[in-house]
Amino acid sequence: MCLGIPGRIVALSDAESRLAVVDVSGVRRSVNIACIVDEAHPPESCVGEWVLVHVGFAMSRIDAEEAERTLALLHELGEAQAEIEAMRNSAAARAG
Amino acid sequence: MKYVDEFRDPARARALASEIAGLVPRIARTRERPLQIMEVCGGHTHAIFRYGIQQLLPDAVEFVHGPGCPVCVLPMGRVDDCVALALQPQVIFTTFGDAMRVPGSRLSLLKAKAEGADVRMVYSPLDALAIARDNPAREVVFFGLGFETTMPSTAMTLIAAKKQGLRNFSLFCNHITIIPTIKAILDSPDLHLDGFLGPGHVSMVIGTRPYRFIAEHYKRPIAIAGFEPLDVLQALWMVLKQLAENRCEVENQYGRIVPAEGNRQALAAIAEVFELREYFEWRGLGSIDHSGVRLRASYADYDAERKFCIPNLKIADPKSCQCGEVLKGVLKPHQCKVFGSACTPETPIGSLMVSSEGACAAYYNYGRIARSQVVDTTGLRAAVKVGA
Structure with a gap:
């Protein structure tokens, strides 16, 4: 109920009533897009967007830039880890 | 699926777990007792068990499962x-x-x-x-x-x-x-929490500001977290980093979904x-x-x-049911007397066994968790049954 699922808006079905069609892993259903529509984002701009769907409502756009930023940070952590690992190994090899 | 697989990469999970293990010795209070970090949201509880996140962590870091499963807290x-x-x-x-x-x-x-x-x-x-x-x-x-x-x-x-x-x-x-609920938890004398993983999808609606009192008044760190394994680990890392650096802030790990406002x-x-x-x-x-x-x-x-005319009666829970203690984090699910014996997902006595986001159902369904730590025999039976 609270987890939601990512989907992509593929068409508007009734812009007036804020209804659109979302594709979630190949399954299509009608969703309400009122929560992601405002002056800066008219209904037409939602088509093609990735959104998080909760109980029939698109509750949030998935911010690709933020997602990339989070992934980049994780990647750096991974690299730091590899670096530390390499340092540890080289120290061990020297002591060895 | 978009930004799902990327946040399940096992190599990155191991790297994060190792970073977390590196932080723990820098947090002085871990010498006296394990750190207790509450995940407020049932979705996080589910993710922690489903992906076996607790097993990736040092013994000095414990999750306390919060009351954020709406079905589970229904009287x-x-x-x-x-x-x-x-x-x-x-x-x-x-x-x-x-x-x-x-x-x-x-x-x-x-x-x-x-x-x-x-x-x-x-x-x-x-x-x-x-x-x-x-x-x-x-x-x-x-x-x-x-x-x-x-x-x-x-x-x-x-x-x-x-x-x-x-x-x-x-x-x-x-x-x-959510906010009065977190306040009640922080005021509870039974609990000694060191920090919080904030609920990702509640925050998508209310933003990050309403949590400030946790950092400012109660001096506890919080990181709002997404629901994939790397999200949970990264948010935990952010909380521990705050503890290691003696900071208390509201941080947002789930920026791809949660705007500050x-x-x-x-x-x-x-x-x-x-x-x-x-x-x-x-x-x-x-x-x-x-x-x-x-x-x-x-x-x-x-x-x-x-x-309609609604009875609105207060009904006491069955005596054998210890959902209340589990909800408050005082008992672990397997420490409840009926866990895995009289109370199972098929025949639940308490609500925590019903919802997939309930701590007891998560313990039961992904029961391989900490089997060695399960002391009471009913829990062990359940863990073995599920793990087999």
Whole structure:
């Protein structure tokens, strides 16, 4: 109920009533897009967007830039880890 | 799926776990006792068990499972109220599937359905509204529950019902609100929490600012977290880093979904339809001031509590059930006397065993967790059965 699922808006079905069609892993259903529509984002701009769907409502756009930023940070952590690992190994090899 | 697989990369998970292990010795208090970090949201509880995150962590870091599973905190009397509504002949009672199997004192909604009540599972409150349109001669009641995550969808459905002039649709409102709940947890003398993983999807609606009191007043770090394994690990790493550096801040790991200011349209819909109740009764936690909402007077025509006679009785939990202690984090699920023996997901006694987001169901379903730490034999049996 609270987890939601990512989907992509593929068409508007009734812009007036804020209804659109979302594709979630190949399954299509009608969703309400009122929560992601405002002056800066008219209904037409939602088509093609990735959104998080909760109980029939698109509750949030998935911010690709933020997602990339989070992934980049994780990647750096991974690299730091590899670096530390390499340092540890080289120290061990020297002591060895 | 978009930004799902990327946040499940095992190599990165191992790297994060190792970073976390590196931070722990820098936090002085871990020398006296393990750090206790509460994940407030049931979705996080589920993720922690599903992906075996606890096993990746040093012994000095423990998750305390919070009360953020809306189905699990429903008092038994409220389930009885649902059943009483559902059994009225003119009523079609609509609910999310999660609530169907929660035991009442006599019946669950599922059993009431078997006895002839017209109970229908819906995916969305909008589906309940459609049922009302299709059945003008019947009264359709929607059972609204959940924190701020599901509140906007209920609110927008009611706004639509009013706009369409539907007279046979109403809400049995059991929505709850997160901030007073966290406050009650922080004021509880039983708990000594060191930090929080903040609920990702509640925060998508309310933003990050309402949590400031946790850092500023209670001096605890919090990181709002997403629901993939790397999200949970990264948020935990952020909390521990704050502890290591003696900082208390509200940080946001889930920026791809959670904007600092929340969702303006969703908040406006909530404000239009709901107002705070003076208090609300929780299973296991008792009454918490201002922790629930009800419909505003302008939506009285859509309020099932005004439209129908609801018993509203306080029913004590079965004696054997220790959901309350588990909800408060005082007991681990397997330490409950009936866990895995009398109480299983097939025959739940307590609500924590019903919902997939409940701590007990998660322990049971992913029971390989910490099998070596399971001391009592009933829990061990369950763990072995599931792990086999």
